[in-house]
Amino acid sequence: MLVIALISLLERRTRLALVQGTGFVLRICKFAESDLIVTLFTDKWGKRTAIAKQARRLSSRIGGVFDLLNQVEIVFYEKPGLDLISQGSLIQGFLGLKSNLKTVSVALSVGRLLNRLLPPCQPERQVYALFSLFLKMLDSGDVPMDHLKIAFTMKALTLLGHRPHLNSCLKCDATTDSFSFIAHRGGVLCSKCSQGRGIPVSRGLLLSLESLLRFSLPRAGVVHLSLKDIQLTNEILTLYANFISP
Numbered sequence: 502m503l504v505i506a507l508i509s510l511l512e513r514r515t516r517l518a519l520v521q522g523t524g525f526v527l528r529i530c531k532f533a534e535s536d537l538i539v540t541l542f543t544d545k546w547g548k549r550t551a552i553a554k555q556a557r558r559l560s561s562r563i564g565g566v567f568d569l570l571n572q573v574e575i576v577f578y579e580k581p582g583l584d585l586i587s588q589g590s591l592i593q594g595f596l597g598l599k600s601n602l603k604t605v606s607v608a609l610s611v612g613r614l615l616n617r618l619l620p621p622c623q624p625e626r627q628v629y630a631l632f633s634l635f636l637k638m639l640d641s642g643d644v645p646m647d648h649l650k651i652a653f654t655m656k657a658l659t660l661l662g663h664r665p666h667l668n669s670c671l672k673c674d675a676t677t678d679s680f681s682f683i684a685h686r687g688g689v690l691c692s693k694c695s696q697g698r699g700i701p702v703s704r705g706l707l708l709s710l711e712s713l714l715r716f717s718l719p720r721a722g723v724v725h726l727s728l729k730d731i732q733l734t735n736e737i738l739t740l741y742a743n744f745i746s747p
């Protein structure tokens with residue numbers, strides 16, 4: 502019995518360990534009189550939800566640190582359900598992208614999508630590195646924001662195990678000129694197999710999307726996408742993400 506009690510105590514201490522790392526703020530929610538509940542995408546522990554006590558007080562040392570999309574350095578106690586933030590400091594606030602309504606809107610929509618897709622407490626270091634690069638590129642304005650958003654979303658879906666099937670018909674493997682995207686199938690069917698279902702999409706656009714998956718984010722701008730292609734792709738990716746994470 503004594504051994505079991507000691508193991509239980511050790512496990513509890515392990516769970517309450519004080520840990521340090523970096524993270525991006527994906528969601529904030531006011532709590533009680535002056536606290537904040539913060540959802541962070543951390544480098545080492547994946548998505549975590551934590552409480553920052555008294556963060557909304559004017560005198561707080563961490564006031565303003567946990568604004569949406571900020572990259573922060575944090576020290577927190579790991580706790581089941583809700584971590585407790587002990588310290589926090591700002592690494593990057595991405596003021597460039599936040600000064601433009603369109604870029605901040607793109608970044609926030611990608612942040613919301615990540616918040617939905619990321620499983621809790623599971624490290625996703627490649628997605629973390631990709632999101633870091635995405636925000637830096639959006640902040641610099643070197644690559645068209647629509648291309649960046651589509652390329653990031655497709656790459657993140659792929660890294661999280663949801664790569665859409667775009668290079669041939671899911672049912673008969675045909676590579677014709679016209680396809681339809683079927684969200685619940687996770688890819689495209691040829692016009693014969695789709696029988697009028699799904700969103701019509703050309704082979705040309707599918708090839709462009711495959712290129713975006715292959716190219717690194719800084720090269721996303723070299724892929725040709727018309728305004729119509731961008732609208733259609735956003736519609737397809739939204740439907741697909743809604744199917745994966747309703």
Ligand SMILES: [Zn+2]
Nearest residue numbers: 670673691694
């Ligand atoms: Zn087919």
